[in-house]
Amino acid sequence: xxxxxxxxxxxxxxxxxxxxxxxxxxxxxxxxxxxxxxxxxxxxxxxxxxxxxxxxxxxxxxxxxxxxxxxxxxxxxxxxxxxxxxxxxxxxxxxxxxxxxxxxxxxxxxxxxxxxxxxxxxxxxxxxxxxxxxxxxxxxxxxxxxxxxxxxxxxxxxxxxxxxxxxxxxxxxxxxxxxxxxxxxxxxxxxxxxxxxxxxxxxxxxxxxxxxxxxxxxxxxxxxxxxxxxxxxxxxxxxxxxxxxxxxxxxxxxxxxxxxxxxxxxxxxxxxxxxxxxxxxxxxxxx
Amino acid sequence: xxxxxxxxxxxxxxxxxxxxxxxxxxxxxxxxxxxxxxxxxxxxxxxxxxxxxxxxxxxxxxxxxxxxxxxxxxxxxxxxxxxxxxxxxxxxxxxxxxxxxxxxxxxxxxxxxxxxxxxxxxxxxxxxxxxxxxxxxxxxxxxxxxxxxxxxxxxxxxxxxxxxxxxxxxxxxxxxxxxxxxxxxxxxxxxxxxxxxxxxxxxxxxxxxxxxxxxxxxxxxxxxxxxxxxxxxxxxxxxxxxxxxxxxxxxxxxxxxx
Amino acid sequence: xxxxxxxxxxxxxxxxxxxxxxxxxxxxxxxxxxxxxxxxxxxxxxxxxxxxxxxxxxxxxxxxxxxxxxxxxxxxxxxxxxxxxxxxxxxxxxxxxxxxxxxxxxxxxxxxxxxxxxxxxxxxxxxxxxxxxxxxxxxxxxxxxxxxxxxxxxxxxxxxxxxxxxxxxxxxxxxxxxxxxxxxxxxxxxxxxxxxxxxxxxxxxxxxxxxxxxxxxxxxxxxxxxxxxxxxxxxxxxxxxxxxxxxxxxxxxxxxxxxxxxxxxxxxxxxxxxxxxxxxxxxxxxxxxxxxxxxxxxxxxxxxxxxxxxxxxxxxxxxxxxxxxxxxxxxxxxxxxxxxxxxxxx
Numbered sequence: 087x088x089x090x091x092x093x094x095x096x097x098x099x100x101x102x103x104x105x106x107x108x109x110x111x112x113x114x115x116x117x118x119x120x121x122x123x124x125x126x127x128x129x130x131x132x133x134x135x136x137x138x139x140x141x142x143x144x145x146x147x148x149x150x151x152x153x154x155x156x157x158x159x160x161x162x163x164x165x166x167x168x169x170x171x172x173x174x175x176x177x178x179x180x181x182x183x184x185x186x187x188x189x190x191x192x193x194x195x196x197x198x199x200x201x202x203x204x205x206x207x208x209x210x211x212x213x214x215x216x217x218x219x220x221x222x223x224x225x226x227x228x229x230x231x232x233x234x235x236x237x238x239x240x241x242x243x244x245x246x247x248x249x250x251x252x253x254x255x256x257x258x259x260x261x262x263x264x265x266x267x268x269x270x271x272x273x274x275x276x277x278x279x280x281x282x283x284x285x286x287x288x289x290x291x292x293x294x295x296x297x298x299x300x301x302x303x304x305x306x307x308x309x310x311x312x313x314x315x316x317x318x319x320x321x322x323x324x325x326x327x328x329x330x331x332x333x334x335x336x337x338x339x340x341x342x343x344x345x346x347x348x349x350x351x352x353x354x355x356x357x358x359x360x361x362x363x364x365x366x367x368x369x370x371x372x373x
Numbered sequence: 374x375x376x377x378x379x380x381x382x383x384x385x386x387x388x389x390x391x392x393x394x395x396x397x398x399x400x401x402x403x404x405x406x407x408x409x410x411x412x413x414x415x416x417x418x419x420x421x422x423x424x425x426x427x428x429x430x431x432x433x434x435x436x437x438x439x440x441x442x443x444x445x446x447x448x449x450x451x452x453x454x455x456x457x458x459x460x461x462x463x464x465x466x467x468x469x470x471x472x473x474x475x476x477x478x479x480x481x482x483x484x485x486x487x488x489x490x491x492x493x494x495x496x497x498x499x500x501x502x503x504x505x506x507x508x509x510x511x512x513x514x515x516x517x518x519x520x521x522x523x524x525x526x527x528x529x530x531x532x533x534x535x536x537x538x539x540x541x542x543x544x545x546x547x548x549x550x551x552x553x554x555x556x557x558x559x560x561x562x563x564x565x566x567x568x569x570x571x572x573x574x575x576x577x578x579x580x581x582x583x584x585x586x587x588x589x590x591x592x593x594x595x596x597x598x599x600x601x602x603x604x605x606x607x608x609x610x611x612x613x614x615x616x617x618x619x620x621x622x623x624x625x626x627x628x629x630x631x
Numbered sequence: 632x633x634x635x636x637x638x639x640x641x642x643x644x645x646x647x648x649x650x651x652x653x654x655x656x657x658x659x660x661x662x663x664x665x666x667x668x669x670x671x672x673x674x675x676x677x678x679x680x681x682x683x684x685x686x687x688x689x690x691x692x693x694x695x696x697x698x699x700x701x702x703x704x705x706x707x708x709x710x711x712x713x714x715x716x717x718x719x720x721x722x723x724x725x726x727x728x729x730x731x732x733x734x735x736x737x738x739x740x741x742x743x744x745x746x747x748x749x750x751x752x753x754x755x756x757x758x759x760x761x762x763x764x765x766x767x768x769x770x771x772x773x774x775x776x777x778x779x780x781x782x783x784x785x786x787x788x789x790x791x792x793x794x795x796x797x798x799x800x801x802x803x804x805x806x807x808x809x810x811x812x813x814x815x816x817x818x819x820x821x822x823x824x825x826x827x828x829x830x831x832x833x834x835x836x837x838x839x840x841x842x843x844x845x846x847x848x849x850x851x852x853x854x855x856x857x858x859x860x861x862x863x864x865x866x867x868x869x870x871x872x873x874x875x876x877x878x879x880x881x882x883x884x885x886x887x888x889x890x891x892x893x894x895x896x897x898x899x900x901x902x903x904x905x906x907x908x909x910x911x912x913x914x915x916x917x918x919x920x921x922x923x924x925x926x927x928x929x930x931x932x933x934x935x936x937x938x939x940x941x942x943x944x945x946x947x948x949x950x951x952x953x954x955x956x957x958x959x960x961x962x963x964x965x966x967x968x969x970x971x972x973x974x975x976x977x
Binding site: 362 | 756764779932935936
């Protein structure tokens with residue numbers, strides 16, 4: 087029983103990371119209809135930027151987190167005018183290919199700038215451990231959980247309460263109607279990319295201290311995010327969060343009781359089943 | 374013989390009743406007009422008859438065969454052809470290819486036989502090419518055969534739709550607003566075309582343009598809010614109280630109240 | 632009764648069609664010549680022969696994807712998965728049932744065909760980006776299965792000592808003889824695609840790709856056709872996989888990954904959807920380019936990625952869209968058999 091609880095708790099904590107990592111993707115997919123294959127690269131980039139910041143300035147982890155979000159967010163927002171704006175309305179294949187190319191550029195760019203050797207992002211909580219009875223909670227994962235929830239909350243408020251958030255919601259509903267109602271598509275798209283980049287970078291900075299960094303570390307995170315987004319319902323913030331937790335708990339249990347490495351198979355089979363049986367996912371479209 | 378029998382056709386979309394207990398028949402060789410204010414359910418009716426939508430209840434019979442719930446391609450192969458209100462061409466293909474693609478679906482030779490280049494398959498393909506040219510000539514698009522269809526002017530696109538429908542050698546043709554957006558002379562051309570068709574086909578036309586309806590149709594069926602409110606000769610229907618009311622409440626067409 | 636203008640159009644199209652057929656056949660003949668001539672020049676160098684055979688494998692994969700993506704409009708990221716299934720099926724069947732390459736080859740064809748139908752039935756109904764994502768899912772799942780189902784596939788260690796094919800009692804090993812075998816396979820695929828593009832099937836597939844609703848309205852059995860073509864495309868990839876397995880002698884699951892699928896997909900895009908010659912050239916370029924870019928090999932991925940972005944932004948129609956190649960592209964109309972479908976030939 088205790089083992090079961092441990093698995094569930096682990097899953098719950100990792101779920102925060104899954105959810106945060108996938109949120110950026112659901113925004114891009116839901117609002118801009120772009121299937122972003124470079125998503126994993128932003129995740130990795132976030133961690134590397136934080137690494138450099140801490141290395142160069144000697145300043146702390148949390149400051150690095152903020153800086154990373156800003157830098158990657160800014161970078162992401164530049165991508166719309168450079169690439170994706172020109173592909174609007176041309177169907178999904180061009181954006182898929184363009185984002186794949188972008189992913190290659192980013193990942194190999196990271197390799198060229200930072201090297202391929204494993205590096206380590208230092209966080210004050212990595213070695214911390216909290217004990218609740220006989221359940222062990224990894225400090226860093228707890229941090230991920232907490233910060234993830236905070237960021238999700240912040241995102242929710244932003245989307246619901248601000249003018250830009252409203253524009254984003256309108257764009258997600260119907261591009262033509264949004265334009266007719268005065269929404270500045272270009273600016274809203276850039277803002278969406280910025281938010282997506284920032285959130286994904288944050289996820290990278292928060293989760294990756296637990297592992298070693300290498301340029302390809304974002305690949306599997308990117309793929310898993312797809313499964314999370316589809317499962318939760320494209321465009322739905324709440325759905326993605328929920329799905330992140332469900333999948334993380336599922337993965338934790340599967341790894342614990344079945345063969346390890348089965349995660350991918352399970353996650354993607356689930357994703358395909360969702361696509362076939364309930365394309366709307368858990369909570370459907372409507373951020 | 375009755376070419377089309379629609380009985381108690383009903384279609385709900387969530388709470389909206391697009392079609393409500395609609396019943397009518399079209400006899401072989403007739404040209405029947407389907408009119409009504411916007412939103413009356415005319416295109417929905419076509420979609421159900423052609424198999425693009427499944428009815429909530431009711432039946433559709435084509436030449437005696439019950440085709441209710443059949444898929445669109447199956448119904449098409451039985452001898453029903455349709456055009457689309459919003460024009461659905463094959464944009465990257467030329468005019469010629471558009472029509473040929475339709476003609477080819479009726480080949481007796483199967484895919485494999487054609488790929489293998491068997492003599493009778495080649496011969497059939499050659500025959501089809503004449504059919505395509507004849508069809509293009511009939512709708513007046515022969516000169517444009519080499520043009521990529523997405524670059525055609527609007528009026529020609531509508532004609533292409535009709536050509537493509539004809540290339541499948543149908544017995545029943547469903548035309549959805551064939552002259553929408555056309556001027557008087559273009560409309561007259563299409564009317565002449567429809568008159569040419571009647572000898573070998575049965576036609577059901579959705580239209581708002583009353584000159585076409587009055588000029589070409591043997592009979593007119595009127596839908597309003599999903600219900601059939603009139604069914605008879607054009608002159609009679611034109612003077613029907615309920616029809617006038619329906620239009621006064623919705624679109625007003627001056628000619629109708631002539 | 633036709634007007635003079637119509638008569639002119641008819642003649643023009645007829646002429647264009649004849650030229651188009653001639654140029655297509657010529658292009659294919661030239662391609663065949665080139666392919667068979669290569670061993671003459673590089674036959675002595677095992678390394679170059681290997682590069683050449685690899686190019687053939689990629690070209691075959693690209694054409695198999697071209698069939699389902701260029702003609703039917705189905706974006707599939709699962710080609711590497713079917714390639715892998717073909718390779719494994721062939722290796723395992725040859726091994727366990729002692730039927731050698733030929734038995735394995737047939738088994739690979741059947742296995743991938745059937746599997747594609749089973750997987751395609753539920754997934755091919757999906758539209759747009761969701762279909763692409765679903766195929767990614769299939770690719771990842773299949774590769775994972777190959778990796779983890781150790782009892783069947785021997786997991787990460789892969790399968791070794793795969794028997795080489797024998798023809799009329801002679802073993803066909805790596806080198807010129809195997810090259811010729813693969814060349815025959817590739818040309819068979821090219822001829823198949825060419826014939827499809829010229830006939831009923833090609834037209835119906837294009838209709839499906841261009842406007843599904845209209846295709847249904849003219850009687851094209853869209854779902855059945857899509858699944859059939861998906862299965863055929865998978866079988867071609869599987870057959871290629873079988874040839875690969877018995878060529879290379881040992882296989883492991885790591886080869887058949889999403890990156891491979893994506894590479895094949897870019898080959899099709901580079902060549903131009905549905906353009907048979909274009910896709911072959913595209914495959915050749917993308918296989919050979921890394922070899923020639925050894926000098927900048929450190930920047931290979933970045934350049935590749937940049938290339939992909941530039942491709943989508945500025946060359947959406949690929950090589951086939953370039954003005955130079957348009958000369959021989961008859962717009963596809965014909966007044967005699969063989970004119971083919973728009974945009975098919977380069």
